[in-house]
Amino acid sequence: MKFQWKPPEAEKAWKLLEKYKYVLIVLVVGLVLLLWPVGTKEEPREGVPGGQAEDFDLEAMERKLSQVLSQVDGAGKVTVALTVKSGVEQVPVTDRSTSVTERGNSVEEKTVVIDTGSGKEAVVRLQRSPVFQGALVVCEGGDRADVQLLMTRAVSALTGLGADRITVCKGG
Numbered sequence: 001m002k003f004q005w006k007p008p009e010a011e012k013a014w015k016l017l018e019k020y021k022y023v024l025i026v027l028v029v030g031l032v033l034l035l036w037p038v039g040t041k042e043e044p045r046e047g048v049p050g051g052q053a054e055d056f057d058l059e060a061m062e063r064k065l066s067q068v069l070s071q072v073d074g075a076g077k078v079t080v081a082l083t084v085k086s087g088v089e090q091v092p093v094t095d096r097s098t099s100v101t102e103r104g105n106s107v108e109e110k111t112v113v114i115d116t117g118s119g120k121e122a123v124v125r126l127q128r129s130p131v132f133q134g135a136l137v138v139c140e141g142g143d144r145a146d147v148q149l150l151m152t153r154a155v156s157a158l159t160g161l162g163a164d165r166i167t168v169c170k171g172g
Contacts, residue, residue, distance in 0.1 A: 056130055058084060069137065069154055074147045076140025079171065082159065085133040091126040132159045135166045142170035 017024070062080045070078040093112040098105060112123045135155050141147040148168040155166050 058082060058130075065155065065158060068158075069139070069151060072147065072150050072154065074141040074144060075151065077171070078137060078139040078151075080155070081136040081138075083133040083135075085131040090122075090124045092122040092124060132161050133165065135159060135161055137166065137168045138171035139168065140171060142168050 062082055065080040065082075066078045069075055069080065072078075094109050095112055096107060096109045098107050113120045114123055137151045137155060139147065139151065142151070151168045152163050152166045155161065156163060
C-alpha cells in the first residue's frame with residue numbers, strides 16, 4: 001500500500017488552480033505579450049508634412065497650412081504663424097573604440113565619413129523632424145467657436161501641437 005500525504009494547503013491550491021485556470025492562462029499570455037521585444041532600434045521619423053525633414057522650410061510650411069486651412073468652411077482668408085522649438089537634427093553614425101591601458105579605460109569616438117566624389121559627408125544614422133513650439137492662426141471666421149475648433153484640430157493634426165499651444169484669432 002502506497003501512502004501519499006498531501007498537505008491541506010496543497011489541496012486547496014489545486015482546487016483554486018482548477019477553478020481559475022483560464023484566468024491564469026490569460027494573465028500569463030498577457031505577461032508574455034508585455035515582455036515581448038518590439039524592436040530596439042531607434043527608427044528615423046518621417047519628415048514634416050509636405051516634404052523631407054532635410055528640406056524643411058518654415059515659411060513654406062506656413063503658406064501651405066494657410067492655403068489648406070482657408071478651405072475650411074467659414075474660415076475665410078487664413079494666415080498661419082508657427083514657432084519652432086528645435087530645427088532639423090541629424091544624428092551621425094559614430095565609430096566607438098575602447099582601449100584598456102595602465103591608466104584605465106579610454107573611449108575614442110569618431111564620426112563615420114564617406115567620400116561622395118564631390119566632398120566628404122558624415123553618414124546620418126537618424127534624422128529628427130523639427131519640433132514646433134506654438135501656432136497662431138488668424139482667420140476671418142476666427143470669432144466663431146466652430147471655426148476655432150476646426151482650426152485647432154487641423155493645426156494640431158498637422159504639427160503635433162496640443163490645443164494649448166494653438167491660438168485662433170479673428171482677422172480681417
